[in-house]
Amino acid sequence: MPRETPGSARPGWRPSLKDVATLAGVSVMTVSNVVRGAPNVSAATRERVLDVIERVGYVPNSSARNLRAGRSGVVSFAIPAIDNSYFAELARLMMDEAAALGRTVLIEQTKGDRELERRALTGYGPTPTDGLVFFPQALDGAQVSQYAAGRPLVLLGDRGGQGPGDVVTVDNEGGAREAVAHLLATGRRRVAAVGDPRGPGTENSHRRLAGYRAALRQAGLPFDAGLVPAVASYTRAQGEAAAGALLDGGQPPDAVFAFNDMLAVGAVHAALSRGLRVPEDVAVAGFDGTDEARYCNPPLTTVAPDKRGIAREAMRMLGDRITRGDETPYRTVRMGHQLLVRRSTVGR
Amino acid sequence: MPRETPGSARPGWRPSLKDVATLAGVSVMTVSNVVRGAPNVSAATRERVLDVIERVGYVPNSSARNLRAGRSGVVSFAIPAIDNSYFAELARLMMDEAAALGRTVLIEQTKGDRELERRALTGYGPTPTDGLVFFPQALDGAQVSQYAAGRPLVLLGDRGGQGPGDVVTVDNEGGAREAVAHLLATGRRRVAAVGDPRGPGTENSHRRLAGYRAALRQAGLPFDAGLVPAVASYTRAQGEAAAGALLDGGQPPDAVFAFNDMLAVGAVHAALSRGLRVPEDVAVAGFDGTDEARYCNPPLTTVAPDKRGIAREAMRMLGDRITRGDETPYRTVRMGHQLLVRRSTVGR
DNA sequence: CAAGCCAAGTTTAACGTTACACACTCGGGC
DNA sequence: GCCCGAGTGTGTAACGTTAAACTTGGCTTG
Numbered sequence A, B: 001m002p003r004e005t006p007g008s009a010r011p012g013w014r015p016s017l018k019d020v021a022t023l024a025g026v027s028v029m030t031v032s033n034v035v036r037g038a039p040n041v042s043a044a045t046r047e048r049v050l051d052v053i054e055r056v057g058y059v060p061n062s063s064a065r066n067l068r069a070g071r072s073g074v075v076s077f078a079i080p081a082i083d084n085s086y087f088a089e090l091a092r093l094m095m096d097e098a099a100a101l102g103r104t105v106l107i108e109q110t111k112g113d114r115e116l117e118r119r120a121l122t123g124y125g126p127t128p129t130d131g132l133v134f135f136p137q138a139l140d141g142a143q144v145s146q147y148a149a150g151r152p153l154v155l156l157g158d159r160g161g162q163g164p165g166d167v168v169t170v171d172n173e174g175g176a177r178e179a180v181a182h183l184l185a186t187g188r189r190r191v192a193a194v195g196d197p198r199g200p201g202t203e204n205s206h207r208r209l210a211g212y213r214a215a216l217r218q219a220g221l222p223f224d225a226g227l228v229p230a231v232a233s234y235t236r237a238q239g240e241a242a243a244g245a246l247l248d249g250g251q252p253p254d255a256v257f258a259f260n261d262m263l264a265v266g267a268v269h270a271a272l273s274r275g276l277r278v279p280e281d282v283a284v285a286g287f288d289g290t291d292e293a294r295y296c297n298p299p300l301t302t303v304a305p306d307k308r309g310i311a312r313e314a315m316r317m318l319g320d321r322i323t324r325g326d327e328t329p330y331r332t333v334r335m336g337h338q339l340l341v342r343r344s345t346v347g348r
Numbered sequence C: 001c002a003a004g005c006c007a008a009g010t011t012t013a014a015c016g017t018t019a020c021a022c023a024c025t026c027g028g029g030c
Numbered sequence D: 001g002c003c004c005g006a007g008t009g010t011g012t013a014a015c016g017t018t019a020a021a022c023t024t025g026g027c028t029t030g
Helices: A017-024 A028-036 A042-056 A062-069 A083-100 A112-120 A140-146 A172-185 A203-218 A235-248 A263-275 A307-324 B017-024 B028-036 B042-055 B062-069 B083-099 B116-122 B141-148 B172-185 B203-218 B238-246 B261-273 B307-324
Strands: A076-080 A105-111 A130-133 A154-155 A168-171 A191-194 A257-258 A283-287 A301-305 A332-335 A339-340 B074-079 B104-107 B131-134 B153-156 B166-170 B190-193 B255-258 B281-289 B301-307 B333-336 B337-340
Touching: A017 A028, A028 A042, A028 A263, A042 B172, A062 B062, A076 A112, A076 A307, A083 A105, A083 A307, A083 B083, A105 A112, A105 B083, A105 B255, A112 A140, A130 A307, A130 B255, A130 B333, A140 A154, A154 A307, A154 A332, A154 B337, A172 A191, A172 A257, A172 A283, A172 A301, A172 A339, A191 A203, A191 A235, A191 A263, A235 A257, A235 A263, A235 B301, A257 A263, A257 B028, A257 B238, A263 A283, A283 B238, A301 A307, A301 B172, A301 B255, A307 A332, A307 B017, A339 B153, B017 B028, B017 B042, B017 B166, B028 B042, B062 B203, B062 B307, B074 B116, B074 B307, B083 B104, B083 B153, B083 B166, B104 B153, B104 B337, B116 B141, B141 B301, B153 B307, B166 B307, B172 B203, B172 B255, B172 B281, B190 B203, B190 B238, B190 B261, B238 B261, B255 B261, B261 B281, B301 B307, B307 B333
Parallel strands: A076 A105, A076 A130, A130 A154, A154 A168, A168 A332, A191 A257, A257 A283, A283 A301, B074 B104, B074 B131, B131 B153, B153 B166, B166 B333, B190 B255, B255 B281, B281 B301
Antiparallel strands: A301 A339, B301 B337
16 A cells, blocks of 8 residues: 655655645645644545545644644653553543543653652653653652642642642542451451551552551550561562561461552462461451452452542643643542452451 | 743743753753753853753753654554553563663553554554554454554564564464463363454454364364353453353353453452362463462463563564664564463462 | 864754735625 | 625744754964
């Protein structure tokens, strides 16, 4: 299916408006009008131009368009890792919501790296983006604020008070408290918390840890630092390692609350591979409400944020900032969550 | 952290080279030279310019750069769904490999939709891309060839003979055959194949089905269409439904070979939730070698393609087409795979 | 000491697109 | 017969960046 080429046909060559115009015997503007569906083009002319476009395989050059328009219609979704089921599902929803608003999503992996997070925030990089939805991990509020500097920004995850952008979050502390309270209600007394990322870490982790402590307090149980191991990342492997170490210890827990579903899946695996029964010997609960947790064996009890709601609100707020150049004070939206009780904590 | 703004400070305003130049008292080209690290700038001048850049928060406009350069450094990775663990893992690797080559990856979800696949191929859309790595699902070779028309293209997955672009694949038929042969070798006699997407579907599925049939043939077993249900998508839910229906039938299988890990996870879930034991009552094997399969309970036997190799080769070949305008005949690279035997087929 | 050369800049002209202002040609109303 | 407006279409300038050609002045070199 060879394409016609008015000029020299260099390898990567693509026809421009000008080429189409020449071939169709009209001006560049008329072709542009046809392409954009603008008025003031007769049916006959339109037909002729469309023929040529079809014939030479013209596709508008989005770089030129973006330059002209001053915006690209692309928003970045900056997350630690796309192969974390929660982020994969969230990414899918973000793309859906963005598409509904006529935007495209560019996924950027920050891997919890300061420099990569900085780059995502500043908008450095080969793709022009109009703003971003950002899940911070390495950077604190002040740094985020400094680097983003005026770019439309929506932050995912808890923030104490005013953030450097709009915030969409769930009640991390409440969700964690409910999950742990549920574990305690089923008679567990040594509940481990897996996911504390020592040091600054994400605000989310701190909230979930706070929820854990609150649940213990309400039940009149002491906080035991020995039941709260550090993890290097929120992966299945780290969950297995951390839970495994606890289970191999002198005073193993009778329940594990993992700060996300990846860790929880790892914890379940650690228990089962040691011949322990879940939930009889050790109950496991997670956070994220991923599909993976649902299909885990046993199915995983988990705190499920309203992911679609998060995606919808994030894209809506970001869109407002972009199109309206919205200068109103930053808002925080807290989406709902649900404790999905499954067999990993209550058995059959 | 307010930024200095020479002109009027409209909401979405960002400083350009010109603004920096004015403020620094040099020409635009000098600023450009500083930014790009080009020579012929004195240390003093460089210093002064960098100061201003820092002060006003200048970030290069990539639309203008891309327009000027005629390419964007962005490649698209078009897949059916990012929340399929295999694609999520592959996406991560693609991004890593691309970054090593100085490129960025834009993930596009086609959802097995003809129109979305067409858009990905033509490069329509707000983001300029230099080419794409494409996992076809709805479109056949001729259509792919027509729509891509000269764009650098790497196809993922089996193709009979010459494709409309470079091809990176694994031995789907061989992998499937090995997996099924393994099931048969453990004494299974009624092996179901879950994943046949009736109609055209992906070439991969057909190859895996061919491998399944080949293994049966080698073992002298008849092909039973009743053991090969259709699925609507390669998801956990479809795997559960398809396997569930088989297990609830009059002549349930004693093993299930699922065409990907998502389906396999669903199949395991279907079996366990019916009180069946895996692998004692029904063995389950998958395809993809995802991390999720490894952490499944019981851990899932799966055919693991060399995903990193796939990502590396795909990006390398695509890069060659882009930078060298490579016009050599299309090549096909077949990456290795490994049958990872785990407890879902052999027990303890 | 003229010729040449180098470093440190500047000027110019694109890349492809589109907003805006302008031009032309018909019919029809007065 | 002249003007007006609607319907079509064209020309110009600008978006921000950079390759390439050009300028300037100081310094080496034969």
